[in-house]
Amino acid sequence: MIVNKSMFPLQTGFSVISKMQNQFATLQMQLGTGQKAQTLADMGRDLPVSLSVRSRLSTIEGYTANIEQVNLRLSFLDNALSRFDKIEGEARNSSVPGQYGTNNINMATAPELSKSRLDEVVTMLNGDIAGRYIFGGKVTDKAPLPTTAELLDGAGGRAGFKTVVNERKAADAGSDEFGRLDTAIDTTDPLSVVVNLAEDGNHPFGFKLSTISTVGTGIGNSADFNSSPAKIDFTFTTPPAAGDSVTLGFTLPDGTETQITLRAVTTAKSPPATDEFVIGADATATAGAFKAALEGSLQKSTASEMAAASTFAASENFFNAAGEPVLRVAGNDPFNATSLRVASKTDTVMWYSGESPAISATGMGRLTSERNGAVVTLTENVPVSQQHGFQITNATTASANVGGVSRALTSGDPANVAVTFGATAAAGDKVTLTLSEPGGKQREITLTAVAGTAGPGQFSLGVTPEATAENFNKAMQRSITEAATDAQGNPRQSVSSAIEDAGRVNYGMQANEAGYLRMVRSLASMSVETYPELTGTSDPNSADLYPAKARFDAMAARQQSQLSEGRNNEKGSIELVTMELGIARASLESAGKRHENYKSQLDNLLSDVETVSKEDVAMEILALQTRLTASYQVTSMVSQLSLVNFLR
Structure with missing residues (x-):
């Protein structure tokens, strides 16, 4: 402090000491905490930088929390998809046409095994993470599917899958179990006898006549496949030769094809075979035998191929795909039904209640x-x-x-x-x-x-x-x-999460996508189907017309087709969904690494702005302490100056 001639500025000295004391207190705080300031107001020119960096770090923390949450959900989905893939393979390999097992054990156990797999699939599709259901698209507050029991047996007066299957089977078989085909003999022409075969109406049920081919010239035919309903007339004039045959092709309710062949023989087998007819003494007898064999073959095919096709057709009606309604046989008499109706929530269990588009790309939007x-x-x-x-x-x-x-x-x-x-x-x-x-x-x-x-x-x-x-x-x-x-749209886009400023990850799931839907349909179909084999020689129709093995083969072939590896490249397949989720997980990992690196840079910047070097602070404290001590001494000495002391 300078002491000039006019006066000693003690007040100024005290002020300087006070400032040094405040500075000393600040340095002590910095030495103790490592922070430049205790309040935002004390940040000074560094305040805007500090606020900006902290805001960015907060945003990164939010993205990181989203990534962790989505990673948890993707882990759950990955485990579920892996199990779905195994179930698909198990179901495909468990029921193989021609493999009935010892004492037909495979036929006996197939329904229960399929039901067990269906229950596991339904349970996983109803899985949730912390109360959030993840297979219903945006609908996350409730399970997307009913329980397996409700799906199969119905609930609260609403029909389940078994009821829909039984209705469809009746509508496809008809009361006479000829597959909704009518047969008749026309004997009005004295020179020939005509056996008529015709669809019983213009409706989606039963056999649909599609092709005809013959061997030999003994069986005349005239087919009209373009009219609705279609029909075929078989004409018998002279007896056919042994070995002459006719093969009829039919389109089944699920869109697949089947055939029956009727062959002329001179002597019937014992017991009679439904694919043969005995050449009679005249056209009338031959036509009668042909008609009986035709009806027997139709009944046999109705009990096997038709039954399987009906079950799978019903599964398509009940387990509706995206953009499709739930359908049931219309009317109170399914044996003579002529149309399907849209099921309502009051009379039918709706298998899926999650998010679903009303338009399907398949079939040009209907x-x-x-x-x-x-x-x-x-x-x-x-x-x-x-x-x-x-x-x-x-x-x-x-x-x-x-x-x-x-x-x-x-x-x-x-x-x-x-x-x-x-x-x-x-x-x-x-x-x-x-x-x-x-x-x-x-x-x-x-x-x-x-x-x-x-x-x-x-x-x-x-x-x-x-x-x-x-x-x-x-x-x-x-x-x-x-x-x-x-x-x-894309089901994956039904649920998304922001993982960075210009990036979102899509991971939505809908249980009615093709891969899950095929599993549910096929497993449910195999669960409700039975394979009765009637016995007893007193009824020549029993063992021949209700062939359990033929029905099992038809069901197994359809399940293998539905769950074939050849469908892996179809949209919505489990394999493609797994790949899409893999891409989503890769995006998460990349974003997480970017956030980690950026956060490290921001932390360093924030440290430079808000923290101090304790070594530097300690040196400043020592220097300030020296100045402060000197100031105390000088101020003390000056404060004691007076004229008397000065003259002394």
């Missing part, structure tokens, strides 16, 4: 198209009341060449649109279709005619109106399928 000459017709598959699939709400044309393209919208339920192409169709002609989703969202599809190669939203003009119509039909099918795919 629309079909066909070309007949120069006319292309787009038709709805289902009535509006089913609330699934696209509905055609409008169709317009914009043609530079009037008359080149015309449109006719047929009102009705279901509706259809017919587009007719004339010889004057020209480049630039447009057809716009307006499709409505069940939720009300509308999609417009516009196709424009071009002279050369067509691109997206275009169709090529052909040399003839028919060729143009064919090109338009293909382009329309592609565009509608793309629209349906967009409407269906």
